[in-house]
Amino acid sequence: MPKAVRYDEFGGIDVLRVDEVERPVPGDGQVLVRVKTAGINPSEAVIRTGALSDMFPSTFPSGQGSDFAGVVEEAGTGVTGFSPGDQVLGFTQKRASQAELVLAETGDLTQKPETVSWEVAGSLYVVGVTAWGAVHAVQLKEGETVVISGAAGGVGSLAVQLARRTGATVIGLASESNHEWLTSHGVIPIAYGDGVADRIRAAAPSGVDAFIDTFGDGYVELALALGVATDRIDTIADFAAAEKHGVKTDGGSAAGPGAKVLAELAALIADGHLEVPIANVYPLAQVREAYTELEHRHTHGKIVLRP
Template sequence: MRAIQFSEYGPPSVVHVAELAAPHAGPGEIRVTVRASGISPGEIRIRSGEMRDVVPLTFPYRTGFDAAGVVDEVGDGVTGVNIGDEVFGMTDSAARGANADFAVLAAWAPKPAAWSWEEAGGAAGSAETATRVLDRLAVGAGHTVLVQGAAGGVGTVAVQLAVARGATVIGTASERNHDFLRSLGAVPTTYGTGLVERIRVLAPDGVDAVFDCAGGALPDLVAIAGDTARVVTIADVTAAAHGVHMSHGVPADDTGNGTAMGASADPLALHGLAIAVTLADEGRLRVPVAAAFPLTEAVAAHELSESRHARGKIVLVS
């Protein structure tokens, strides 16, 4: 089968299509014929080497951790899913490998009928990440939440999940994306110089939580929140220097307490997949897709993600 991988840190050009033996579903797993799979900004940072001290790699490294497709193998002990079912889900955190013709999923949910394959292919990682961080920040009804970088793949989902919890959401993005953020339920503002003052105008009673999906503005975000414990980033590797938690996921049953994935790892919020299905079926959650590329154009997909100008999720289609 075809699979995307890289064998050294570097620019987008280090990723390539490899011909590999297809994986098989082990106990508690399923395999899917992949229709679409996601490109993650976090994985872009992993590929560049920016995250080498947080997420250690063994080369070659196969990319992709969320995918959607048709079940074609069911592992021992798996119930409630059959060959031929349409699902979306996530690979094992350490194994990855979703950017391929076949992927083994460790967690999954039924594909909502309202979603295209492209939407479903990029949904699981964003839903899990957004749920994990919103849970850590204890976001609920009546809270005001700032989502920094709200127009990206995780940000767009985080906005909608926070709105569904009953929170008021302020989202930062370039001005061209402000109407888009309004359509998701957020109050938009621009990022950059003057952010603290703009937020004080929009939220005169203060902000209860800050979810940083972009990086590069932690001093301002801490000032806005008033407490480092009320800020969580998924994008800024300088987090520890500012006393801020940087979240990335590790399975809840990891016996090493997340050490293999770095000290800042949090248990995966896999319940976020079921929440996403419910909201999608109710017409309250969509997964904006910035672009879809064939597997053979993975380099172009990484280039677009690295540009930081994509509105929504970038996916690869098989």
């Protein structure tokens, strides 16, 4: 029987387990994918704790995960465009990707370019469309300056690259251990912590036009203190501050059809125009260890599960 991540109640990492489950059967317009890799994301950890139960109600036992890449194993009736043996990447809205087999709607899949690794393909959807949506939300123009917090994290590391592609000057807030990587991607690195506002002003003497917050913890207030207009501030992490100050919370919701954006991002990666750093890869059985590393919140790039 195939295996999948499951949990029976809200809680910490210790509620996670890997169970044997019934083999999924594809319905009309669905395909069954043998998962090669599946990404993990902070939002999944928050949902697991129950902190977002009003927004994302759960039915137990619950699965987990959205991102995946793999090989089509079986196609349901009415499926066109995908056949058994196809290498694909995509997503599921059923919290089910952290598994050996996953059912997917054909509209949530795209073909995997040959030169995109399984690790990158399987962890691209959530961070990719979120970064794409956040960058588009702040409407960057060539010659403007944008600050991005959490600039070396899963979303931030893609957001800084996509922002650079607009012709904007990008200032990335990150720990000093990630400054070399940011510099190599055309980003001005600045350490977070005491005095960060002064360091940003010194790096941007003409002012800051936009701010993308991928971390939370007071960065919306920092953006306002820097004089950034509310409609040019986007946070994917601090919804209380967004409600209080009226700033944007666009992320994946701004990305439109997810598979279309996913295909666009995969093509950029295949052509060498976009890099997805991979921090670590864990076997599915070590899902608890993977989330332990993730929840330290100092990861450079993506953590990936390999069933």
